Amino acid sequence: MTSHPQLDNRFALARFRDGDTVRLGLVAGASIRPLTADDLGAEDLNAFLATGDWDRIAALADSDGPWRPLDEVELTAPVEPRQVLQTGANYREHVIELVASGLSANPDTNLEEARDLAARMMDERRENGAPYFFIGLPACVVGDDVPLVLPAVSDTHDWELELAVVIGRETFRVSRDEALDHVAGYTIVNDISTREFTFRKDMKEIGSDWYRSKNSPGFLPTGPFLVPAPLVDGSSVDVRLELNGEVKQDANTSDLLFDIPALISAASQTHPLLPGDLLLTGSPAGNGQHWKRFLKGGDVMTGSIAGLGTQVVRCVAEETA
Structure with missing residues (x-):
């Protein structure tokens, strides 16, 4: 069982294992209590997220009830998305590094010139x-209670810790100005990638x-908490990943090329985003490819985003016949 530190926000939702079932719970501090449909005023999590009635949940957070220590339960992914959208090349400094490394390979361009040119391109x-x-694939969304099995077909599996937006009410062709009205909350996602498969070699x-x-089993470790949007300023939160205790990613969402309203608006122009869906905002610099x-097998990734808690993912090598 993964031991999660006390939630560093007023309250959040989580899902936890109860025998052979998974139940929705309310987390406050170092405690958790189960939530019923009557508590939510909705039949399930996604139906509740469509209403965005966080005042109802806030009242429960301040009430007596069947609370129990958080460390006594096993948390799993806090969301049940029907769609998962991922954003590529969206941290300005990260993309500048990538572009500059290619430009500086030209003997007529030094690294400083390449960075200046890359910065102008990004702006x-x-x-x-x-x-x-x-x-x-939504089926890849798991909690950090599930070990990350590294497929034996490659040894280039990489990490990408990201802030993920959890959609509230249905969102279709929404304007940038109205986009945040459709955000239910935020969570942590580690968007695992097998680098050697990213580009086709045969064509x-x-x-x-x-x-x-990106779609091997368990390649979207998510959670542990779903924190309400009113409690998080997604425009400026610290994103940090440690591998076996060594810092590999350390950034702030203020470096996003396209901010959260821009992402939601753009994504919603093509297809409706549904309550509970995940929209990943992109990976900052510091991926394994960089290092x-x-x-x-045996690696431990500890990912944290300010206000959203800490995710601990343990890697195991796939057993082969």
């Missing part, structure tokens, strides 16, 4: 470009193969 993209989305013209790269060090 132009932010002003006149659009976010880059791809889709993941490079096709480009990215996100299905094979030239990929995941292996």
Whole structure:
């Protein structure tokens, strides 16, 4: 069982294992209590998120009830999305590093010149470009109670700790100004990728193969908490990942090229976003590809986002016949 530190916010939702079932719970401090449909005023989690009635939950957080120590339960993924949207190349400094490394390979361009050019390119993209989305499988969403099994077909499995938006009421072709009205809350997602499968080798013209790269079982460790939107300023939260106690990612969402309202608005132009869906905001710098060090059995990733708690993912190598 993963031991989670006390929630560093007033209250949140979580899902926990109760025998062979999973129940929804309310977390406050170091305690948790189960939530019923009557408590929610809705038939299930996604139906509640569509209403956004956080005042109802806040009242329960301050009340007596069947509270129990958080460490006595096993938490799992706090959401049940029907759709998962992932955002690529969305941290300005991260993308500048990637672009500059390619530009500086030109003997006529030094690293400083390459960084300046890359920075201008990113600022132009932010002003006149659009976010880059791809889709993941909801079946890959798991809690950190599930070990991350590293498929034996590759040794290039990588981490990407990200702030994830949890959609509230249905969102279709919403304006940027109205986008935040459709956010129910936020959670943590580690968007695992198998790097060698990201680009097709048999037909490079096709480009990215996100299905094979990002959709192995358990490749979206999520949670442990779903924190209400009114309690989180998603525009400026610290994102930090440690691998075996060593800091690998350390950034702030203020560095996003396209901020959360821009992402929601752009994503909703193509297809409705549904209550409970996840919209990942992108990975900051510091992935394994940068460090030239990929995941292996026995590794422990500790990911934290300010106000959203801490996620601990343990890696195991896949057993082969």
